[in-house]
Amino acid sequence: MNGQYATQLLQQFPDVTADRLMDLFGAVWAYFPESMFMVREEVEGEFRVIALNPAQARIFERTVADMKGEWLSNLLPADTYAVIRKHYQQCLAAREPVRYEEQVDYEDAAGERQSGVWSTLLVPLRDQEGRFSILFGISQNITNLYEAQWALERQNQELERRVAARTEELEATNRRLAEAATQDPLTLVYNRRKLNELGQAEFERARRHQTALSVIMLDVDEFKAFNENHGHHFGDQVLVGLIKDLRSVLRKSDILARFGGDEFVALLPHTTETNAYTVAEKMRAAVEQAGQCSISLGLTELRVNDASMAVALERADGALRAAKQQGRNCLLIAT
Ligand SMILES: Nc1nc2c(ncn2[C@@H]2O[C@H](COP(=O)(O)OP(=O)(O)OP(=O)(O)O)[C@@H](O)[C@H]2O)c(=O)[nH]1
Incomplete structure (x- = not known):
């Protein structure tokens, strides 16, 4: 025992004799439920167990007598021992108590490798020669935690x-x-609601920046006949194919929407009527070329006096109707 700790202990228990205190320590040693041990560094970096309490022996499922005097390297697997030894050496070098938590593996009596996490307090003690070579330790099993x-x-x-x-x-x-x-669920182009929203935004942008905006309205020619002659499903597929043809002509920035039934609208931002005419004609030709159906188209450009997008749409619709009257599969610019 280091005299310093004994003095402190006696001060804590002024009415108890040193003898009784030893008794008390003995009782703690015997009944304390956590491991207590003393090890000594006998060869540099090699520790031998010089004392252990019953709780410590129980963990190894061995007796105190059996384990006393055993080299630690014989009790622990090499990897665990390497870690533990480092803590021991650090504590002796520091000459002051240290705490650490470590996963410790050990072999039980049957030679089975067991594992647990332990919280350990180490206190360095001097040996007879006054050298710090002994460690007193208390280890608590905190595996459950x-x-x-x-x-x-x-x-x-x-x-x-x-x-x-x-x-x-x-x-x-x-x-x-x-x-x-x-989205329109059949053709996957914008639905009318979205067309209104995007149309309003494009209308405002064109007004603010005084840029051109063209509107194309188109309708499949005699579409009713597809349904009547080949069934509704066939009619649906004609519309899906039509969109593919229209998209092949339009730019990414153009807006294509289903206005209703077999009627579609294309909004072409930054596009004059003249340029839109070229696009619309390409649309008509692409559909004709695909050979499934033909379309009629009405075209107009947003005008200064147009109070809203709806006005331009109505004008394009008028041109579309006129195109129908002219015999279909053609394109007219609104007057
Ligand atoms: N298969 C199918 N048919 C639809 C759909 N929506 C509308 N229709 C049909 O499309 C047809 C539209 O006909 P209209 O535009 O009035 O006339 P049309 O036969 O195309 O003749 P014109 O427009 O004068 O060339 C109607 O018979 C509608 O029932 C749809 O989603 N799928």
Whole structure:
């Protein structure tokens, strides 16, 4: 015992004799439920067990007598011993108590490798020669604490994974809902509601920046006959094919929408009537070339006096009707 600690202990218990205190320490040593031990560094870096309490022996499923005097390297697997030894040497070098938590593996009586997490307090003590070579240690098994923490972490990770998956699902649903709210389900072009919204925005942009904006309205010629002669499904496929042909002509920045039935609208930002005419004619020719159906088209450019997009749309619709009257499969510019 280091005199310094004994003096402190006696001061704590002024009415108790040194003898009784030794008794008290003996009782603690024998009954304390956590491991207590003393080891000595006998060869540089090699520690021998010089004392251990019954709680420590129980962990190894051996007796105190059996373990006393044993080299630590014989009690612990090499990798565990390497870690523990480092703490021991650091404590002796520092000459002051240290605490650490470490996963410790050991072999039980049956030679089975066991594992646990231990919180250890080491106190360095001087030997007879006054050299710090002895360590007194108390180790508490905190494996359950760690396992609870690991379980909690695993639970949290699982929870986070589920939340992420659910969020992804919700986002996908939201995307589908947003698309459904703006898209025509058959042709996948914008629906009329979205056309109104985008049309208004383009109208305002064209006004503010005084740029051209053209409107093309088109309708499949005698579409009713497709349904009547080949069925509704065939009619649907004609519309899907038509959109493919129209898209092949339009730019990405152009807006294509279903106005209703077999009637579609293309808004061409930054495009004059003359240029839009070329585009519309290409649309008509592409559809004709595909050979499934033909289309009639009405075209107009946004005018200074147009109070809203609806006015331009109505004018394009008038031109479309006139194109129908002229015999279909043709294109007219609104007057
Ligand atoms: N298959 C199919 N038919 C549709 C759809 N929407 C509207 N129709 C049909 O399209 C036809 C539109 O006919 P109209 O535009 O009035 O006339 P049309 O036969 O095209 O003749 P014109 O326009 O005068 O050349 C109607 O018979 C509608 O029932 C659809 O989504 N799928």
